[in-house]
Amino acid sequence: MEKNWWKESVVYQIYPRSFKDSNGDGIGDIKGIISKLDYIKNLGVDVIWLSPVYKSPNDDNGYDISDYKSIMDEFGTMEDMDELISEMHSRGMKLMMDLVVNHSSDEHHWFMESRKSKDNPYRDYYIWKPGKDGNEPNNWTSFFSGSAWQYDEETDEYYLHLFSKKQPDLNWENPRLRKEVYDMMKWWLDKGIDGFRMDVINLISKADGLPSTSKGPAYDWGGEFFMNGPRVHQYLQEMNREVLSKYDMMTVGESPGASTEDAAKYANLDGTELNMIFTFEHMDIDSGPGGKWDVKAWELSDLKEVMSKWQYDLHDKAWNSLYLNNHDQPRMVSRFGNDKEYRVVSAKMLATFLHMMQGTPYIYQGEELGMTNVQFDSIEDYKDIEIQNMYREKVIENGEDHDKVMESIYIKGRDNARTPIQWSTDENAGFTTGTPWIKVNPNYKEINAEQVLSDSDSIYYYYQKLIKLRKEYEIIVYGKYDLILEDHPQIYAYTRTWKDEKLLVINNFSSEEVILPLPANLDFHTAELLIGNYEEAYATSLYDEKLKPFETRVYLFK
Known part of the structure; x- marks a missing residue:
């Protein structure tokens, strides 16, 4: 088996909005990250994956990008970004940026031009279609609830958005668009970053003719026509030739709905596409037939089956990424462990279980503290667009039971991962001197970095040992x-x-x-x-x- 630095690395994911606020505005920022680099380095990690810090109206917390070459004001400046890259490299750490190119913000200048007229040069940077018999062009639904199409009066057509209506899908059929994306990637790599985590990258190719799905409304919402589409490998191989192969870098592609057979192509060992992908299969073992919010108890037999399948099927064919939580998933100790009386030992067990498998392990910020899910009293306290859209659709529009829907949010909501990092027992957990953009988990008095760093038997130091073992033993x-x-x-x-x-x-x-x-x-x-x-x-x-x-x-x- 070929040895590579990205196989031997351990990655730490930072969700900047919730990591550390340096200026008291209640929002984490780049200077806050710089102030905590030694804390991360001390764990032993090699790579930081930074969730988006690009300019954005923040409809989906930065995953709606209005300028790929500028930094969001709330996070700082490009000078701060340059300093972060330099400070990380001086500590021997690499930086992997989030690449969000299935869609942009509707406030990106490409889209603002695109919607002006049907003959605008930017029109086919996006996917526009006329309606059918007074309805949307097809019956696809968005990941964030509702139709995947938005009507635009200006040109009397609809544009596709697989996520929020403020996140129009880019048209990868257009070679000019692809070149713009590749040039932007090179611009960042020339700046000194070391790789990309590619957001929903397996959605970039849609089926010819954009046919309607006939699989029923609840869970099968057109995914068979936009997941792992007909030209996705062609596009990724082109991206690899034009950009990825020219740099010593790390790539991981977020790939909902990808099978192990798909992964063996995306992350093939001949290196013509990506280094690895993120699978979602193990994240679905507590989902019932109605999808994510149809929560069911998970079984250890299901976890064994899914994890083993990915280990066996990718061995000597592709490389696994290993994770149990991230910015889109609930806290792993609450989901797969016991976040009450056995919080510390179960957090250590889960870390061991994961880090000892074949693949590159990903640690999500706060995991090394044993941070847990949160239960806010009011739906108003939740900031995530996916949660808010789902609640509105189920409770307000369809009259479903409020308590039942809140229970599913407590278990599966993305904001579980997005509460601020609990640095200390100070007000707002030491995250900010201002009012945090989202409430802090009330258990910060017991669970915080100050506490784990003073306890030699803590989860943090256990992670340190795990990572050290990985450096010592090739097995x-x-x-x-x-x-x-x-x-x-x-x-x-x-x-x-x-x-x-x-x-x-x-x-x-x-x-x-x-x-x-x-x-x-x-x-x-x-x-x-x-x-x-x-x-x-x-x-x-x-x-x-x-x-x-x-x-x-x-x-x-x-």
Whole structure:
């Protein structure tokens, strides 16, 4: 297997609005990030992925970009950005920017020109269609609820927006548009950034003729015609030839609806497209037939099946990205662990479970503190457009039960990840001296960076150990994954094999003590415990060993 720095790296994602405010306006900013670089470096991470800081009207918190070569005023200036790149590089860290090119803001000058007339030179930078019999051009629905089409009186046509109506989709069929995107990417790479996380990149090619879906209104909303579309690989290969192959850089493509077969093409080992993609399959194991907001209890068997499939199917074909939460997902300790009495041990277990797999691990800000989901009293306290649109559609327009809908928001809402980082016990968790743009999670008095940094047994220092092990043992990066105890309802255990070494990773996903029934063909005479989340974890023999609640252990044997 070819060795690469991006395979051996650990990535830390910063959502700038919620990270650290330096000027008291209640919004995190670039200077705030610079002030905390040593905190991140101390964890041992190599790469920071920065969610969008470009100029934006902020309809979707910066994922609606009005100028790709300017910085949002709230976040600072281009000089601040240059300083951030320089300060990161001086610490030996790399910077991966968010690239949002499936859509732009409707306030981007391309779109403002595009909507002026049908013969404007920018018209086909976007996807415009006449209506059909007084209705939208087709029946696709937006990721953010409602129709994916917006009528525009000026030219009596509709434009496509798979997300907010202020996020019109770019028309990748247009070679002029593609060249503009590639030039912009090179501009940032020449500035010194080290890679791109590509937002919903597998949506850039839409099916010819934009046909309506016949799969029913609830969950199948046209995705078969815009996910992994007919020319997506052609476009990414062109992007690779024009831009990516010319730089020593890292790429990861967010790819909703991508299968392992798709991933093997997007992240193929011959390097003609991307380094890796983000799958969503494991993020859907608690979704019922009605989609994300139709919450159901998740099963460990489902997690095993999905994670193992991606490990097996991509081995020697492509590279995995590893994550359990990000800016679009709830907090992992609340979702997959126990955020009450076993918060610390279950957070450590989940980190071990993930970081010991084959792939590049991603840490989302605050994960290393064990930050949890939040339950705001009022729908007014939620800022996310997806939450607000869903609530309006379900409760206000369709009369669904308020409490039931709020419960699904508590479990799955994106704002769970977007509450400010809890730096200290000071007012507003030390995030800002002003009024935070979104409320702070009230548990910041108990959960904060000040506390974890003063406790040698904290989640933060556990992450530090995990990352250090990854640097020391190639098997953790490159070893082959094999699931064991496949049918055990509480234990997720697997091995990694590399050359003449074997790694055994054991995770108890329950709040009960569990007997560990290991297969007899594993030889533990030379087993060395590399890491565990209980101090007294040791074993002369692992057979029929008792695991504590949410216990994790990693053994190396040769």
